Amino acid sequence: MSQPTHGAVVEPAAPGGRSTTAQADDAIAGSSRGDGVYRFLTTAAAWAIPLLLGLITLEVVLAAWPAFETFGLSFLTSSEWDEVRGVFGAAPMIYGTVVSSVLALVLATPLALGVAIFLSEFAPSWLRTPVAFLVDLLAAIPSVVYGLWGIFVLLPFLRETVMPFLAGTLGLGNTPFFSGPAYGPSMLAAAVILAIMILPYISAVSREVLMAVPRSQREAAMALGATKWEMIRDAVIPYARSGIVGGIILGLGRALGETMAVTMLIGNRHEISSSLFAPGYTLASVIANEFAEATGALHTSALMACGAVLLGVTLLVNAIARWLVWQVAREGR
Amino acid sequence: MTSSTAPTRPRRDTGVRRATALRTAGTLTRRRAVNALMQGVMYVAALLAVLPLLLIVWHLAREGASSISLDFFTRMPKPVGEVGGGMGNAIAGTLVLLGVASAIGLPIGIGAGLYLAEQRGSRLATSVRFLSDVLNGLPSIVMGIFAWQFLVRPLGHFSATAGGIALGAMMIPLVTRTTEEMIRLVPTSLREAALALGYTRWRTSLTVVLRTALPGIVTGALVAVARIAGETAPLLFTAFGNQFWSLALDQPISALPLQIFNYAISPYDEWHRLAWAGALVLIGLVLIISLIARYATRSRYGGGGD
Numbered sequence: 001m002s003q004p005t006h007g008a009v010v011e012p013a014a015p016g017g018r019s020t021t022a023q024a025d026d027a028i029a030g031s032s033r034g035d036g037v038y039r040f041l042t043t044a045a046a047w048a049i050p051l052l053l054g055l056i057t058l059e060v061v062l063a064a065w066p067a068f069e070t071f072g073l074s075f076l077t078s079s080e081w082d083e084v085r086g087v088f089g090a091a092p093m094i095y096g097t098v099v100s101s102v103l104a105l106v107l108a109t110p111l112a113l114g115v116a117i118f119l120s121e122f123a124p125s126w127l128r129t130p131v132a133f134l135v136d137l138l139a140a141i142p143s144v145v146y147g148l149w150g151i152f153v154l155l156p157f158l159r160e161t162v163m164p165f166l167a168g169t170l171g172l173g174n175t176p177f178f179s180g181p182a183y184g185p186s187m188l189a190a191a192v193i194l195a196i197m198i199l200p201y202i203s204a205v206s207r208e209v210l211m212a213v214p215r216s217q218r219e220a221a222m223a224l225g226a227t228k229w230e231m232i233r234d235a236v237i238p239y240a241r242s243g244i245v246g247g248i249i250l251g252l253g254r255a256l257g258e259t260m261a262v263t264m265l266i267g268n269r270h271e272i273s274s275s276l277f278a279p280g281y282t283l284a285s286v287i288a289n290e291f292a293e294a295t296g297a298l299h300t301s302a303l304m305a306c307g308a309v310l311l312g313v314t315l316l317v318n319a320i321a322r323w324l325v326w327q328v329a330r331e332g333r
Numbered sequence: 334m335t336s337s338t339a340p341t342r343p344r345r346d347t348g349v350r351r352a353t354a355l356r357t358a359g360t361l362t363r364r365r366a367v368n369a370l371m372q373g374v375m376y377v378a379a380l381l382a383v384l385p386l387l388l389i390v391w392h393l394a395r396e397g398a399s400s401i402s403l404d405f406f407t408r409m410p411k412p413v414g415e416v417g418g419g420m421g422n423a424i425a426g427t428l429v430l431l432g433v434a435s436a437i438g439l440p441i442g443i444g445a446g447l448y449l450a451e452q453r454g455s456r457l458a459t460s461v462r463f464l465s466d467v468l469n470g471l472p473s474i475v476m477g478i479f480a481w482q483f484l485v486r487p488l489g490h491f492s493a494t495a496g497g498i499a500l501g502a503m504m505i506p507l508v509t510r511t512t513e514e515m516i517r518l519v520p521t522s523l524r525e526a527a528l529a530l531g532y533t534r535w536r537t538s539l540t541v542v543l544r545t546a547l548p549g550i551v552t553g554a555l556v557a558v559a560r561i562a563g564e565t566a567p568l569l570f571t572a573f574g575n576q577f578w579s580l581a582l583d584q585p586i587s588a589l590p591l592q593i594f595n596y597a598i599s600p601y602d603e604w605h606r607l608a609w610a611g612a613l614v615l616i617g618l619v620l621i622i623s624l625i626a627r628y629a630t631r632s633r634y635g636g637g638g639d
Contacts, residue, residue, distance in 0.1 A: 038535030042451070045444025046461045049509065052502060053468050056479045063482045114378020122375050134383045140619055141389060142563020143473075144590045145612045148597045149389050152396070152605070196385045203382065227368040250470070257472025259566040260594060284474045284566070291478065291570055307478045311471070318470035322463065 057311065064305035066298060075305060081270040083295050088302035090309065092270045096280035097310070100187055100262065101255035103276070104194035109248055112199045116206035116244075121232055132207070139200035147264030150193045155184040155265065158192070163277060176274040185267035188276040193261045198251035205247030205325060209240040246324030253317040257310060259284040283310040390616075397613030400606050405614070409578060410592070413601055420611050422578045426493070426587040427618075429580050430572060431558055433497025438504025438561075439554055445505070446512025446550075447538060462513075469506035474566040476503055481570040493579075493586035496572025500564060504557045511553025515546040548629055555626035559619045565590035589615050 067075060071088060078089025119132055163182035167173030213236050221235035222228075237244070267279020268289055283306045294300040359367075404419045411418030445461065452458045480499035485491055519542050527537040543550070565588075568574075573585040574595065580586070589611055596608035 032533075034533055034535045038538065042444045042448040043457075045441045046448035046452075046457060048441045049445055049461050049465045049468060049505060052505070053464055053471075055483070056471070056475065059479050059482045060475065063478075111378050111382050114375050115382045118375040118379040122372055123379070131379055131383060134386055135379075138382075138386050140559060140623055141386075142565070142590055142615060142619065144563065144565045144594050144597070145389070145393070145616060148593060148608055148612050149392055151597055152609075153388070153392050199382055227364050229368040229371040230364065232371075253470045257470075257474065259472065259474040260590075264594075264598060284472055287474050287478060288566060288569055291481075292573075304478060304482070307475050311475050314470060314472055314475075315467055318467050319463075321470075322466045 057315075060304060060308050060311055064301060064308040067301040067305040068308075070298065071302075075302070076309070079270065079272060083299050086296065086298050088298070088305075090283065090286075090302070090306055092272045093281045093283045093286050093306060094309065095272050096187065096190075096266065097256055097282040097284070097313075100190045100194055100266065100280070100282060101252055103187070103191035104198060104255045105248060105252055107191060107195035108199045108202060108251060111195075112202035112247075112251070113206055113244065115199075115203040116210055117232060119203075119207050120210040121228065121236070135200050135203055137200075138196065139204070143197070143258065143260040144264075146193055146197055146261040150189065150261055150265045154193060155189055158182075158186075158189055159184040163188070167277075177276055180273075180275045180277050182277050183267070183279070185265055185279050186277050187266065187273075187280045190262045190266035190280070190282070191276070193265055194255045194258055197258060197261065198254045201254055202247045202251040205250055206240070206244045209243030209247065209325070210236060212243070213239045242324050242327055246321045246327075249317055249321035249324065253314050253321060256317065257284055257314050259288050263288045283307070393609065393613045393616060396606070396609035397611075400610035401613065405607075405610055410576065410607070413604070416603060418607070420589065420592055420607065420614070422575065423587040423589045423592040423611065424614065425578075425580060426572070426575070427562065427589040427615075429493055429582075429586060430497050430500060430568070430588055431562060433494060433582065434500035434504055434561055435554070435558060437498055437501030438508055438557065441501075442505045442508025442554075442557070443512050443543075443550060445509040447516060447543070449509065449513040450516035451538065461509075465506040465509050469510075471503075472566075473503065473564055474569075477567040477570050480567060485571055490583075491571060491573035491585040493572055493582045493584065496568045496586065496588070497582075499567035499571050500561045503561050503564065503567065507557035507560065508550075508554055511556065512546075512550050515549030515553065516542060518549065519545045552626045552629045555622050555629065559622040559626065562619055562622065563590055563615055565594050589618075 067088060071078070075088065075090055076094060077091055078087075079091045080087050080089045081092070082088075115131070115135055119128055119135075123131060159182050163178075166178050167182065172178040217235050217239055218231055221231040226234065262282050263285035266282060266285055268281055268285060269279040270281055270286075271278070273280065287303050287306055291300070291303050294303060402419075404417065405421075406419060406424060407421045408417070408419035409422055410420060445465070449458050449462055476499050480495050480502075484495040484498060488495075523545060524537055524542055527541040528534070532541065568588050568591050572588055572591065574591040575585045575587040593608050593611045593615065596604040596611065599605070
C-alpha cells in the first residue's frame with residue numbers, strides 16, 4: 001500500500017548534465033521520499049482503525065474464553081449468578097438489555113420521527129434552527145448527568161406519579177407487566193432514560209434522510225393535489241423508509257451499549273421479572289457494577305463474556321444500521 | 334418500463350401514484366382536518382422532545398448553581414460528614430485525560446481522514462470508512478474493559494495513561510469522519526494549482542489542503558473532545574479515580590464524570606450536592622467546547638451530530 005512510486009522515474013532524467021536540472025532532480029528525489037513518508041503515515045493511520053477494532057475484539061473474546069469454555073451455552077440461558085459458588089449465567093442481563101432497549105425504542109421512535117418530520121416539513125424557518133439545536137444538545141449531555149437527573153428527578157416522579165397512575169388509575173396493576181411494588185429503580189426507569197438519550201440520534205438521522213428526499217418527489221405529490229400530510233405520508237416517508245429504519249437501528253445500538261445512566265436507574269438485580277416496575281440488569285451495567293470488585297479470575301472472565309456478547313450484538317446492529325442509511329444516501333443523490 | 338413517457342422513472346414514486354389515486358378518500362374538508370391534526374401532532378412531538386432538555390438544564394441550575402464557588406474549582410473533596418470541599422482534583426484530572434486522549438486521537442484521526450479523502454475509491458478506504466462508523470458505535474464500557482485487559486492488567490495498576498488511551502481510541506472515528514468531510518470540501522483546483530506550481534504531493538496536502546480545511550477540522554476535533562469529556566464508563570477500570578491531588582500519568586487519576594457517579598450513588602446529601610455542582614460544571618465544559626466549535630466555523634458543519 002505504501003510503496004514510493006516516484007523514485008524509479010527520477011533516475012533516467014538524471015544524466016541531463018546541467019547542474020540546475022540535477023538540482024531539480026535532487027529536489028524531486030527528496031520530494032518523492034517526502035511523498036513516500038507522507039503516504040506511509042496516512043496509510044498507517046487508516047490501518048489503525050481496523051487494527052484497533054480487531055484488537056478490541058481479540059482481547060475481549062480471549063479474556064471471555066474461560067467463562068465460555070466453563071459454562072458453554074448455559075452462560076446465555078442460565079439465570080444463576082453466584083460469585084461464591086463460581087456459577088455465572090447472563091440470561092437476566094441479556095433479557096434486561098433487550099427489554100430496556102426495545103422499550104426505549106418504542107417510546108423514542110414516534111417522538112423522534114415527529115421531531116424529524118416537524119423539522120424537515122412543518123417548522124417555520126425561524127423555529128427550525130433553535131429546535132434542531134436543542135434536540136442535538138440532548139446528545140451532548142453526558143450519560144452520567146442523565147443518571148444523576150434520573151436518580152433525583154425521574155425516579156421520584158415515576159414512583160409517585162407514573163407508576164401509581166399505570167397500576168391504579170389505568171388498572172394495569174393486575175397485568176404481569178405493571179405488577180408489584182413501585183420502588184423507583186426499575187426496568188421502566190431505565191427504558192425512559194434510554195428513550196430520552198437515543199431520541200436525538202434517531203431524529204438526527206431521520207431528519208437527514210427526510211431532507212435528502214428529492215424535491216421533485218414532494219412537488220409531484222403536491223401537484224397531484226395531496227395535502228401536506230398526504231404528501232409526507234405517501235411520497236416522502238416511503239422514499240426515506242429504509243434510512244429511517246437505519247436511524248432507528250442506530251438508536252437501538254446506542255441503547256444496547258448505554259452504561260452509566262442505566263446502571264444508576266435499573267436497580268441492578270440478577271432476576272428476570274415480567275414486571276416493568278421490578279429492578280433488572282443489563283450487560284453493560286453488570287460490568288460497570290461488578291468489574292472493579294470481581295472476585296476471582298472466573299468472575300472477571302464472566303464479566304468479559306458479558307462484554308463480548310454486548311460487543312458482538314452492537315457490532316452487528318451498527319453494521320446493519322450503517323448499511324441501511326448508506327443505501328438511502330446513495331439513492332438520494 | 335411499460336410506460337413510454339418516463340422510462341427512467343425510479344421505482345419509488347409508486348408512492349406518489351398511490352397518494353392520489355388510492356388514498357385521497359374523504360372530502361376535502363376531512364383531508365384538511367387530518368392535515369391540520371397531524372401538523373399539531375408534530376408540533377407536540379417537537380415540544381415533548383425538547384422538554385427533557387429544558388428540565389435537565391433547569392434542575393442542574395437549581396441544584397448545582399448554589400454550590401459553585403471558587404472553592405469548588407480549587408479545593409479537594411472533604412471526607413464524609415464535613416461540609417464544603419470541591420472537585421479541584423477531578424476537574425484537573427479531566428483536563429489531563431482530555432490532553433492524553435487528544436494526543437492519541439487527533440493525529441491518528443486526522444491522518445486517517447487525510448487518507449480517506451485522498452484515496453477515496455481504494456478498497457482500504459471503503460472498509461476503513463465503514464469500520465470507523467462501526468467503531469463509533471462501540472459501547473464505551475467495552476472500550477473500558479478492553480483498555481483494562483490491554484493496559485491495566487499487564488502493567489498491574491490503574492493509570493491516567495490507560496484512561497486517556499481509552500478516551501483517545503473513542504475519539505479516532507469521530508475525528509476521522511469530520512476530517513474526511515472537511516478535506517473533501519477543499520476544491521480540487523486548489524490542490525491542482527499547488528501541484529502545478531511545483532509543490533510536492535505531501536506539501537500540497539499539508540500546507541495547502543489541510544490548511545484550508547483547518548477550521549473545519551478544528552471544529553471536528555472540539556466536537557470529539559466535547560463528546561468524550563463526559564464519558565464515564567471507559568474510565569471506571571482505567572483511570573479509576575483518585576481521592577487525592579494527582580496529575581501523574583502513571584497513577585490513578587480523578588475525573589469529573591467518575592466523581593459525579595460516585596457522589597450520585599452515595600447515600601450522603603452533601604455528596605449529592607457536590608454531584609449536582611459537578612454535573613453543572615461538566616455540562617458547562619461540554620457546552621463551552623461545543624459553542625467554540627460552532628463559532629470556529631461559520632460555515633455550517635455538516636453531519637448533524639453523528
